[in-house]
Amino acid sequence: MRPQQPIERHTMAVLVDNEAGVLARVIGLFSGRGYNIESLTVAEVNHAEGLSRITIVTRGTPAVIDQIEAQLERLVPVHKVSDLTTEGPAVERELALVKVAATGDPRVESLRLADAFRARVLDTTTDSFTFEVTGSSEKIDAFIELMKPLGLVDVSRTGVVAIKRGAGAM
Amino acid sequence: MPPEAQGNMMSGAEMIIRALKEQGVDTIFGYPGGAVLPIYDALFKQNHIRHILVRQEGGAVHAAEGYARSTGKPGVVLVTSGPGATNAVTGLVDALMDSIPIICITGQVPTHLIGSDAFQEADTVGITRPATKHNYLVKNVADVGPVMHEAFYVATNGRPGPVVIDMPKDIQVETGLYSGSPKTKHRSYQPQVKGDLNAIKQAVELIAAAKRPVFYTGGGVINSGPNASQLLREFVRMTGFPITTTLMGLGSYPASDKQWLGMLGMHGTYEANLAMHDCDVMINIGARFDDRITGRLNAFSPNSKKIHVDIDRSSINKNVHVDVAIVGDAGHVLEDMIKVWKAGVHRPDKQALADWWTQIDQWRAKDCLKYEPNQDVIMPQYALQRLHALTRHLKPFITTEVGQHQMWAAQFIGFDEPNHWMTSGGLGTMGYGLPAAVGVQIAHPNALVIDVAGEASTMMNIQEFSTAVQHDAPIKVFILNNEYMGMVRQWQQISYEGRYSHSYSDSLPDFVKLAEAMHGVGLRCTKPDEVDGVIEEMMAIRKPVIVDCQVAKLENCFPMVPSGAAHNEILLNARDAGIERADDLALV
Numbered sequence: 001m002r003p004q005q006p007i008e009r010h011t012m013a014v015l016v017d018n019e020a021g022v023l024a025r026v027i028g029l030f031s032g033r034g035y036n037i038e039s040l041t042v043a044e045v046n047h048a049e050g051l052s053r054i055t056i057v058t059r060g061t062p063a064v065i066d067q068i069e070a071q072l073e074r075l076v077p078v079h080k081v082s083d084l085t086t087e088g089p090a091v092e093r094e095l096a097l098v099k100v101a102a103t104g105d106p107r108v109e110s111l112r113l114a115d116a117f118r119a120r121v122l123d124t125t126t127d128s129f130t131f132e133v134t135g136s137s138e139k140i141d142a143f144i145e146l147m148k149p150l151g152l153v154d155v156s157r158t159g160v161v162a163i164k165r166g167a168g169a170m
Numbered sequence: 171m172p173p174e175a176q177g178n179m180m181s182g183a184e185m186i187i188r189a190l191k192e193q194g195v196d197t198i199f200g201y202p203g204g205a206v207l208p209i210y211d212a213l214f215k216q217n218h219i220r221h222i223l224v225r226q227e228g229g230a231v232h233a234a235e236g237y238a239r240s241t242g243k244p245g246v247v248l249v250t251s252g253p254g255a256t257n258a259v260t261g262l263v264d265a266l267m268d269s270i271p272i273i274c275i276t277g278q279v280p281t282h283l284i285g286s287d288a289f290q291e292a293d294t295v296g297i298t299r300p301a302t303k304h305n306y307l308v309k310n311v312a313d314v315g316p317v318m319h320e321a322f323y324v325a326t327n328g329r330p331g332p333v334v335i336d337m338p339k340d341i342q343v344e345t346g347l348y349s350g351s352p353k354t355k356h357r358s359y360q361p362q363v364k365g366d367l368n369a370i371k372q373a374v375e376l377i378a379a380a381k382r383p384v385f386y387t388g389g390g391v392i393n394s395g396p397n398a399s400q401l402l403r404e405f406v407r408m409t410g411f412p413i414t415t416t417l418m419g420l421g422s423y424p425a426s427d428k429q430w431l432g433m434l435g436m437h438g439t440y441e442a443n444l445a446m447h448d449c450d451v452m453i454n455i456g457a458r459f460d461d462r463i464t465g466r467l468n469a470f471s472p473n474s475k476k477i478h479v480d481i482d483r484s485s486i487n488k489n490v491h492v493d494v495a496i497v498g499d500a501g502h503v504l505e506d507m508i509k510v511w512k513a514g515v516h517r518p519d520k521q522a523l524a525d526w527w528t529q530i531d532q533w534r535a536k537d538c539l540k541y542e543p544n545q546d547v548i549m550p551q552y553a554l555q556r557l558h559a560l561t562r563h564l565k566p567f568i569t570t571e572v573g574q575h576q577m578w579a580a581q582f583i584g585f586d587e588p589n590h591w592m593t594s595g596g597l598g599t600m601g602y603g604l605p606a607a608v609g610v611q612i613a614h615p616n617a618l619v620i621d622v623a624g625e626a627s628t629m630m631n632i633q634e635f636s637t638a639v640q641h642d643a644p645i646k647v648f649i650l651n652n653e654y655m656g657m658v659r660q661w662q663q664i665s666y667e668g669r670y671s672h673s674y675s676d677s678l679p680d681f682v683k684l685a686e687a688m689h690g691v692g693l694r695c696t697k698p699d700e701v702d703g704v705i706e707e708m709m710a711i712r713k714p715v716i717v718d719c720q721v722a723k724l725e726n727c728f729p730m731v732p733s734g735a736a737h738n739e740i741l742l743n744a745r746d747a748g749i750e751r752a753d754d755l756a757l758v
């Protein structure tokens with residue numbers, strides 16, 4: 001047998017027909033075959049042609065990653081699969097809404113940190129802030145960690161979206 | 171409305187019939203119910219499509235599988251919503267695992283009731299999503315034609331498989347403008363059929379330089395069509411290499427040819443398995459490195475370069491890493507391989523090949539399929555040898571159930587042509603063979619169609635014997651009756667110290683009387699010297715027949731590569747397996 005392969009994190013973009021059940025097909029594929037999903041986002045990207053783009057972050061050995069790509073490709077409504085991790089440089093972003101309920105010093109501190117993270121204030125009350133923060137998943141993790149002792153009460157994250165660097169399309 | 175459009179205004183149900191006709195469908199297998207009554211009404215009013223009424227929806231799908239595998243055309247099924255659809259699920263998964271093209275139309279409750287737990291509502295698209303290659307829920311009558319045609323395209327192109335079309339009852343009733351044509355493709359699903367020429371050249375180089383080569387071919391060659399089998403024969407003969415095929419590939423290469431090593435795998439021949447283990451170049455065409463083939467993965471053919479031709483990219487490097495991967499249709503790729511081979515100065519290393527054949531002949535000399543003949547008790551192998559000898563001139567179609575009898579059929583019935591062997595390989599569904607035989611017989615009314623069966627499997631779908639009677643399908647159910655779930659019993663004997671937990675077929679019916687009660691013919695043989703007579707009698711009867719061939723009860727199926735073992739750890743007999751063929755005679 002081949003030597004044990006290392007586990008890698010890959011981000012894949014999947015262009016699909018925006019039809020009923022397509023997301024269930026993709027998710028069912030992952031659960032049915034025991035692949036893991038770290039993050040999954042989906043939205044229509046081309047209304048005229050009825051195409052949606054799914055971005056999936058997954059982990060596995062190179063052999064498993066290759067199977068995931070092949071299995072996605074054979075789903076009938078899938079147009080194209082791009083492994084953004086291997087196909088040259090790509091950028092990844094995630095957006096989070098982070099609510100902190102605090103007064104006094106912690107409130108001031110949360111605002112100061114938000115500024116350092118270039119987070120915007122979306123909603124304010126006298127005893128809360130809701131921040132909008134964008135960046136890599138690690139940056140958002142770090143921001144949330146920092147908010148915890150300051151009165152973090154709620155988080156909503158979009159999951160990762162990604163796109164290739166440079167002029168080329170998927 | 172333009173006059174030409176007027177002829178195209180029709181109900182959803184009529185659209186279904188129209189699309190089936192345009193697809194050249196002559197037969198469908200089905201069972202009615204509330205949610206498909208409009209389609210049954212449309213069927214009633216036409217004469218182009220023959221409907222075969224089964225006795226349970228599971229039987230409809232297996233019958234359609236038999237029809238499809240024996241004709242190369244897709245099989246079509248029509249069932250009602252709820253229990254009709256759920257009964258069909260086993261057959262759908264069976265077709266998915268064995269790459270059989272099936273179109274299954276399921277009734278559904280009216281669109282406005284979907285999601286309300288309506289009478290006989292089931293989430294059919296949800297349930298069948300992982301059971302099919304693709305599925306559809308039709309929500310507009312205008313979509314009926316296009317979806318029907320697309321479904322045929324999807325089921326039959328690329329790696330074939332089952333497709334479900336869920337049709338709500340209101341859509342069947344509503345009137346709309348028919349559209350769609352058999353030329354419909356799918357806008358994103360466009361499988362690659364031509365292989366990459368560079369990879370093919372690389373493969374031919376490897377093949378030409380091989381010293382201990384073996385062809386390992388599978389169901390993909392059958393899927394590709396009879397032409398692929400012809401090209402395979404041509405190429406294999408050109409190279410002079412040995413060839414083995416999987417259970418699903420039987421018939422793609424003639425069993426009577428001297429280059430054929432027999433089936434490989436768990437119950438494959440000694441020579442096929444050892445050739446796979448010791449080869450230096452393996453040429454896999456349309457086989458999927460199933461675990462019944464590879465045995466323990468880290469001991470699988472450790473020193474070979476592997477070439478893999480498959481139309482489904484996901485079959486490549488799934489279980490076994492290969493050196494040359496060619497994504498494409500077996501027929502197309504074989505054609506190119508032959509061209510490249512002929513264009514070059516490719517001559518196999520004669521001396522090395524001669525040595526390899528010498529080695530193979532030594533393995534062959536083990537005569538691994540031999541069994542202890544018996545004067546008093548019918549050995550199952552003997553019964554099948556006689557069945558083969560007495561029927562082969564008629565080129566019979568053979569279906570099987572699942573168990574020991576299935577493996578013995580694979581070992582002892584030689585197939586010289588593709589599409590004559592129908593068996594449930596991937597899912598291993600007991601109860602497949604009888605309805606599959608009905609489907610084959612409907613497609614080939616004058617052929618001899620035999621279901622090689624076990625008594626336990628026969629009980630799983632015995633109701634379809636009535637289907638055979640109703641539709642004048644003179645199938646022969648040839649039961650190797652050992653009164654055990656023999657395959658289960660064998661594993662219990664080898665791995666569970668003979669604790670035969672619930673593997674005895676208790677309270678069996680009298681199969682002869684059963685056949686008679688169902689208006690067929692029942693025959694029985696209990697002694698070796700009765701076998702020929704019963705087979706001949708069976709062949710002469712133009713009616714469905716059940717043969718109760720009472721065989722040795724405790725015989726085991728060898729060779730056997732125990733699961734998790736390597737090919738060269740193959741067991742050839744009871745002694746190798748650490749068991750004795752105990753008090754068999756006493757039990758008969």
Ligand SMILES: Cc1cc2nc3c(=O)[nH]c(=O)nc-3n(C[C@H](O)[C@H](O)[C@H](O)COP(=O)(O)OP(=O)(O)OC[C@H]3O[C@@H](n4cnc5c(N)ncnc54)[C@H](O)[C@@H]3O)c2cc1C
Pocket residue numbers: 267268269328329330387388389390391393394415416417418419433434435436437438455456457458459460462463479480481482485498499500501572573576577594595596597598599657
């Ligand atoms: C009790 C029992 C025991 C068994 N023991 C054995 C055994 O000893 N030996 C054995 O061989 N099997 C055995 N089987 C069957 C086994 O489980 C598998 O079903 C079988 O080995 C798979 O055959 P295959 O590799 O030919 O693949 P198939 O299931 O036939 O798959 C075909 C492959 O070809 C590809 N393909 C499809 N169409 C094309 C095309 N047009 N061109 C190119 N490629 C194409 C597909 O993508 C797929 O990868 C047993 C089953 C049972 C129930």
Ligand SMILES: Cc1ncc(C[n+]2csc(CCOP(=O)(O)OP(=O)(O)O)c2C)c(N)n1
Pocket residue numbers: 571572573574575576598599600601623624625626627628650652654655656657658
């Ligand atoms: C639907 C289904 N249930 C259970 C099994 C497990 N199984 C495999 S072989 C077998 C016994 C088959 O007995 P029989 O039909 O008498 O055949 P024999 O092995 O005796 O030839 C069983 C229970 C199966 N393959 N399919």
Ligand SMILES: [Mg+2]
Pocket residue numbers: 573624625626650651652653654655656
């Ligand atoms: Mg039995």
